[in-house]
Amino acid sequence: MRKSLVAGNWKMNGSSASIEELVAGILAGAGSSPADVLVCPPHVYLAQVAAALSGSNVKLGAQDVSVEASGAFTGDVSASMLKEMGCSYVLVGHSERRAIHGESSALVAQKFVAAQNEGLISVLCVGETLEEREAGNTVAVVSEQFEAVLDLAGIDAMKKAVLAYEPVWAIGTGKTASAEQAQEVHAQLRAVAAARSVEVAGGMQILYGGSVKPSNAAELFAMADIDGGLIGGASLQAEDFLGICAAG
Ligand code: 13P
Numbered sequence: 001m002r003k004s005l006v007a008g009n010w011k012m013n014g015s016s017a018s019i020e021e022l023v024a025g026i027l028a029g030a031g032s033s034p035a036d037v038l039v040c041p042p043h044v045y046l047a048q049v050a051a052a053l054s055g056s057n058v059k060l061g062a063q064d065v066s067v068e069a070s071g072a073f074t075g076d077v078s079a080s081m082l083k084e085m086g087c088s089y090v091l092v093g094h095s096e097r098r099a100i101h102g103e104s105s106a107l108v109a110q111k112f113v114a115a116q117n118e119g120l121i122s123v124l125c126v127g128e129t130l131e132e133r134e135a136g137n138t139v140a141v142v143s144e145q146f147e148a149v150l151d152l153a154g155i156d157a158m159k160k161a162v163l164a165y166e167p168v169w170a171i172g173t174g175k176t177a178s179a180e181q182a183q184e185v186h187a188q189l190r191a192v193a194a195a196r197s198v199e200v201a202g203g204m205q206i207l208y209g210g211s212v213k214p215s216n217a218a219e220l221f222a223m224a225d226i227d228g229g230l231i232g233g234a235s236l237q238a239e240d241f242l243g244i245c246a247a248g
Contacts, residue, residue, distance in 0.1 A: 004205070008038065008235025011063070023049055065115050088121060090120045121161055126142040138185060146193075165182065167210050170210025186225035206227050207226075209231065229244060
């Protein structure tokens, strides 16, 4: 039985004061969450959030990582720095990084490996645009994104990593994939992994992301291959986020 995970991706939102309040709100209810709980604040607030989470079961992750270990890479943050700040997880390949920062599947795969080399658990994000879905290319797109990582890191790497299916057209739009649409892609992604190892595929957590709210989380999380969620907007309100965790 796979344990579910609910992760909050705060993106570039918040201030020191609002984040203090958000974390306090999450901590007040996270103890009763059936799902594991993860929060991913902006890099600059990692130390603050790590201190606030200390002694709790809520896990800390970052939103991005450099492929490099150290050196002249202005503005970048390495996996060892994230580790030192208390992160155990990191998002890699979020569609906003792929689209806005031009990250290729090859670069995302290198980031995944850099994170893994430091013992961080990557949450590898994959997802198709509306145009790709309408052209019937959903499975081809998400498989290419996933296989780029499997080719570089190997299937065993997924024993210590998480996959997140986030259809781009559902992110921040209020348009959630139906539970059936999401399940179909999750099952395909698990099949991609199963072609390399049935055992690893069976244990791999696959999160759904894209306009998840307390009102639709239970239906999504009830699907056979959906093991929790990656939450954007609704993770910025403790009450909404905890409502989603409760469905986990
Ligand atoms: P929303 O929940 O705001 O649609 O964002 C999803 C997401 O991108 C999480 O990484």
